[in-house]
Amino acid sequence: MAEQQQMSEEQAKELQEKIKNMSPEELKEFQKKQCIFCQIISGNVQSKKVYEDEKALAILDINPANPGHILIMPKEHYSIMPQIPEHEVVHIFNVVKMLSNASLRALEVQGSNIIVANGVAAGQKAQHFMVHLIPRKEGDNVDFDVPQKTIPEEKLEEVKQLLAKALGTKVEQQTPQNNQPLPQSQQLTTPKQEVVEAEFEEPVKDIEKELEELEVKEEKPKKKVPKKPKAKKKEPKEKEQEPKSGANLDDIANILGVK
């Protein structure tokens, strides 16, 4: 990167010209070579790897918002999320979930923020798509600001129509009251979604088993992770109860019932 900054204007122009004439494949190759994260993935640049499989890598962020701040990235070079094939997106976020679970248990935190930035305006700094997983606890001085604006009704209606159309959803002129699921043909997920669901059925059971086994292993005399969390009612007395250190998913979920 340093040598790039020392480029003369002419060289920069030349490079720009060269980039303009590249095919998308060539561009991707070119970007890969420049990408620090691709070098981390290949092992040329050192990092603190916490998890790795054939598709994804998770490392500790060297400029963490909090201790345990993890970057999760596909091994393949993609600069923004819409370029990533669906099954890889699914895999990456399941890895994120697993890591969030692990940090709740290992780092004595009570929550996590997950952040993806697509585009410079969104705060994207690296050219390699990645997900930030930031463990959170009370008073950690991390402050994300998502302002709440009042968006006029006409604007909401207009945006709704635009986005629904782009997504292939049929909507009525006014905010719909009916909650019929769309016919299969209109669904955003392609038919192969069925395959995905079928493929994932096993792992889902495994998680539950896994969690239950874990409860036993940790000898927590507490409730098991329920099969159906929805059935669980939070009682008002649990209102302000703080989660204990470490991670009991039930506790964390329960105290949420508050507001």
Next chain:
Amino acid sequence: MSKNCILCQIVSGTIPSYKIYEDDLIIVILDVNGANPGHCFIMPKEHYPIIEQVPDNVLGSIFTAANKISSAIFETLKVQGTNIFVRNGIPAGQTVAHFMINVIPRTEGDGVNLQWEPKQMSEEEVFTIELKLKEQIKNTGVVSAQPVQSAEPLAKPASHPPIEDDEDDYFMNQLRRIP
């Protein structure tokens, strides 16, 4: 469904919303108090308080939708970026006990701040964290080994177009950005 959950009531239609997408597993609505027009929430129809409780296939649907909606936002709203932002747990800013994610269209100077001040940590602290995480992942990380395998067979039918030249200027602009 949870009786007191406002999002469950939105899912069931008891509370009206600006719905832009729905299928068997998930629903997508516009945030009426969004950071920008087009700010939406994607949530599972089933009531799961936190991400750790959301089954893999449902989570997969949520983020697949996030990806598509992100593209739709780029195409139709002409913004310069999108964020996906999740608040999981109270210290993370979660206020409703129904897991959901935010997709936020971004423009320069829109007041959204998802940056942070890096915390200084000693090498020893980092080492301890690394060790603790790895140890935990060894015990509980089995979960994720599965999706890799199941993702494989999907690779061929998926046939995702690589990056097409005319697909979207935004992609090409991204690629052409000089690092």
